[in-house]
Amino acid sequence: MTQVAILGAGVMGETLLSGLIRAGRRTADLMVGEKRPERARELEERYGVEVLGNVEAARKADTLALVVKPQDMEDLLKEIAPVVRPGQLVVSLAAGITTAFIEAHLPEGAAVVRVMPNTPALVDEGMAAISRGSHCDEEHLVEAESLMASTGKVIRVPERQQDAVTAISGSGPGYIFFVVESMIEAGVHLGLPRATATELVVQTVVGSAKLLRETGEHPTVLRERVTSPAGTTAAAIRELEDHKVRAAFLTAIEAARDRSRALAEGL
Numbered sequence: 001m002t003q004v005a006i007l008g009a010g011v012m013g014e015t016l017l018s019g020l021i022r023a024g025r026r027t028a029d030l031m032v033g034e035k036r037p038e039r040a041r042e043l044e045e046r047y048g049v050e051v052l053g054n055v056e057a058a059r060k061a062d063t064l065a066l067v068v069k070p071q072d073m074e075d076l077l078k079e080i081a082p083v084v085r086p087g088q089l090v091v092s093l094a095a096g097i098t099t100a101f102i103e104a105h106l107p108e109g110a111a112v113v114r115v116m117p118n119t120p121a122l123v124d125e126g127m128a129a130i131s132r133g134s135h136c137d138e139e140h141l142v143e144a145e146s147l148m149a150s151t152g153k154v155i156r157v158p159e160r161q162q163d164a165v166t167a168i169s170g171s172g173p174g175y176i177f178f179v180v181e182s183m184i185e186a187g188v189h190l191g192l193p194r195a196t197a198t199e200l201v202v203q204t205v206v207g208s209a210k211l212l213r214e215t216g217e218h219p220t221v222l223r224e225r226v227t228s229p230a231g232t233t234a235a236a237i238r239e240l241e242d243h244k245v246r247a248a249f250l251t252a253i254e255a256a257r258d259r260s261r262a263l264a265e266g267l
Ligand SMILES: NC(=O)C1=CN([C@@H]2O[C@H](COP(=O)(O)OP(=O)(O)OC[C@H]3O[C@@H](n4cnc5c(N)ncnc54)[C@H](OP(=O)(O)O)[C@@H]3O)[C@@H](O)[C@H]2O)C=CC1
Pocket: 007, 008, 009, 010, 011, 012, 013, 033, 034, 035, 036, 054, 067, 068, 069, 070, 072, 075, 076, 093, 094, 095, 116, 117, 118, 119, 170, 171
């Protein structure tokens, strides 16, 4: 079985690690690169995986998953470059960082794949988009796909679309949670107990998501079905339009796309 090293085990690295274990990968085939001793102990105790230094992990593993912050990527690449082998699969989950940047810091021939995952991977409902670097063959892409498929859905996209993908599905859960928070607060404002408001909103979001996925209907059609003539939904949506919520989503998502591009410049 392929040996996978996860370098950078914060929120997303741990999400990937736990997903691979749930998907049946043996802990003997997984390792983590971590510099903080107390975090290393925590991961060893929680998952029973081997926690090593980055260089040792990169030397031992067949596949490397780079899950550090974009700002830490250059230092990590410089650290592992001496032991990375031509043909070794290097999968980066970092926002903004291009395959060209990674390739430029690693020995010629490293098979780099750029991935944009998201946090619902923690419950195996992740959405990941993958793009090939210049030394990747189909086998590398299939291996990267299988890595990410352990925590949800995977699609292939051209790398030029990755900043937009990051803005939509990478950051997307954050927007949904923001909407959920806002609806709960509104319920509390209307006099509902917080626990009741939370249960109503969470089930409404889960149910709406399931309706979207299972019917395959366009969201406009589903929204129209909720919107009775001269009814309550129409009154609320008029307010959302008056407050330019649709335009706000557009500019917010453009800002996320631009921030992803800026991360590539080291900003
Ligand atoms: N969170 C999310 O929803 C998503 C995140 N991503 C991407 O995943 C990456 C990680 O993000 P996230 O998990 O949120 O961030 P975190 O800060 O939670 O995790 C980054 C981890 O990397 C560790 N780290 C830093 N430098 C090194 C190094 N040289 N070697 C080993 N470990 C190191 C950090 O340790 P320490 O804290 O000790 O510095 C930390 O544990 C980012 O590039 C981000 O763009 C992509 C999609 C979604």
